[in-house]
Amino acid sequence: MWVAGRLVSFASAVCREREVIGVSDLADWQLRALCRGNHAYLFFPPSTFERKDERERREMKAKAICGVCPVREPCSLHAISIREPFGIWGGLTEMERRALVAG
Ligand code: SF4
Numbered sequence: 562m563w564v565a566g567r568l569v570s571f572a573s574a575v576c577r578e579r580e581v582i583g584v585s586d587l588a589d590w591q592l593r594a595l596c597r598g599n600h601a602y603l604f605f606p607p608s609t610f611e612r613k614d615e616r617e618r619r620e621m622k623a624k625a626i627c628g629v630c631p632v633r634e635p636c637s638l639h640a641i642s643i644r645e646p647f648g649i650w651g652g653l654t655e656m657e658r659r660a661l662v663a664g
Contacts, residue, residue, distance in 0.1 A: 590632035590639075600626055605648040620649060627652035 596604050603623040606616065627633055627649065637651020641658055648655065 590635040593632050595626050595630040620654060623649040624652050
């Protein structure tokens, strides 16, 4: 699926541009996601260059939101189950999810 000129998975699109997807297509937990709307930009890298310190600050802010999100568990399980390659899901970066799967 293309969102804002970038090819993203459906799951990424849900967190990134939820308003472009019909509400009836979303799982119940996705409807309660705290990252819906204005904070979505924190969960994915920008399309332009991002310095390491900028990435760390962005990820820290996103993880803080995940830390109080009521659907953190189904979110992280979903991202792991579909091997979502992009963004922060359930408070985990793509690298952290890969490490969990690798065991
Ligand atoms: S846990 Fe984080 S990424 Fe998942 S729905 Fe909540 S705020 Fe969004």
